[in-house]
Amino acid sequence: MSVEKSERLVNLTMALLATKRPLRKAEIFTLVQGYDGSAESSDRMFERDKDDLRQLGVPISVVDLEAGMDSGYRIFPDEYGLPALHLTHEESALLAVAADAWKRSGFSGISVNTILKLRGAGVPVLDVIDNRVDIAYKPSWRLVAEAIIARQAISFDYRRRDGQVDVRLLEPYAMHFRAQRWYVVGFDRDRGEIRTFVLSRFLGGLTPQGHEGSFVIPSDFDSSKHLSRDVGVARVFTVVASGGALASLRSRAIESTRQHDGSATLTLRVEDEIEFLFELLTLVPIVEILAPKDARAAVLQMLGASHGS
Structure with missing residues (x-):
């Protein structure tokens, strides 16, 4: 299998897995990297890719749209996910090393770019591929x-x-x-x-x-x-961010409301509160915590009275 085709299959799998609604062929050809050329050649390429993925065990579903007048394609996560794995500590560690190899291979970036293109086109996506996480750390x-x-x-x-x-x-x-x-x-x-x-x-x-x-x-x-x-329980933060802080935090927000001055009010689910607070310290004054109040007070205490709010 050529590199170009393997990359295209990864792109297609990630797009169909991440979308919350079925994608039409025209959307796939526009959003998934690798479908170049005429509509006819892209259609033939897609049909071959779809067959190849199904032979590999990827369950691509065809969904009728508009009362059967059109079709869309999607991979449902519950049909594609692995069952619970019971691994030894050595196997878990080896998988971690393998994931690092994936990270370095360039395919991880390909997958993330696919998800970002879907989001940019207004397609609602699941958190199947999380571009916010650097798994290599x-x-x-x-x-x-x-x-x-x-x-x-x-x-x-x-x-x-x-x-x-x-x-x-x-x-x-x-x-x-x-x-x-x-x-x-x-x-x-x-x-x-x-x-x-x-x-x-x-x-x-x-x-x-x-x-x-x-x-x-x-x-x-x-x-x-x-x-x-x-492991602690996640907390929900509400912040107002602008400039670089907005660019840094917006992709992680579960809710975002744009303001007239260009800033945005963001709602974020935070698993590691201490790490998040230290991150916010680096973003002051272009970010302000609205809630929770105790976290806001903690950041103000770290900053000192001279920084105000």
């Missing part, structure tokens, strides 16, 4: 995965919930991706217990410690139990 992401496989302890600088930074020494047992965040679960040698860490709060200094094979993951270890206990 800098070199630390891959280094943690490799440490899990090698059974090697790691030390790293970590920003706590109160904003303070300290050095942690961890035997990493597992990584999980949940609510748009990567979490690392393992035995904290300094605290003497299993802890959960948000990978995006790793600030650097990640260094292997000791030898490979220096610890054993307990046979009864269940990382999901620790993750469920330690």
Whole structure:
């Protein structure tokens, strides 16, 4: 299969999977990169691609539109999703490395561009492909995965919930991706217990410690139990943003209302409040928190009275 065709198949799959409504052929030819040439040649190309994807097990559905006068195409996520996978810690870590390879291959960017084109054309899309998430999370992401496989302890600088930074020494047992965040679960040698860490709060200094094979993951270890206990509940934020802050936050908003002055009132669902507050600090004064009130007060306290609101 040529590179051009494989890219086109990825684009087509992502478009049909992300859309909330069936796409007509004309929309597909306009929005999905790779369908060039005349309408006839694009139609033949699409029919071949559709057959190829179905042979690969991709369930493309044909939906009648306008009382049967036209047809649209869509992939329903519940028909395409994988069942629950029960992976070992090594398998999970290897999948993380594989995802990093996907990220670096360029196909991830292709997929994101497809979703952005759909959004730009006003097509409602599902959060199947989340262009807001950098799954690589800098070199630390891959280094943690490799440490899990090698059974090697790691030390790293970590920003706590109160904003303070300290050095942690961890035997990493597992990584999980949940609510748009990567979490690392393992035995904290300094605290003497299993802890959960948000990978995006790793600030650097990640260094292997000791030898490979220096610890054993307990046979009864269940990382999901620790993750469920330690991962907080999402909070809803309302902010007013303009300029660069608006460009940075708008793609993550679940609601957006444009104002006459060019700013926008955004509603965002935030999983990691501390990290989000630190992000907002970098965007002041072109962003203002309206709610929740305690978060607004916390940012004002961090800024100091001289910054006002």
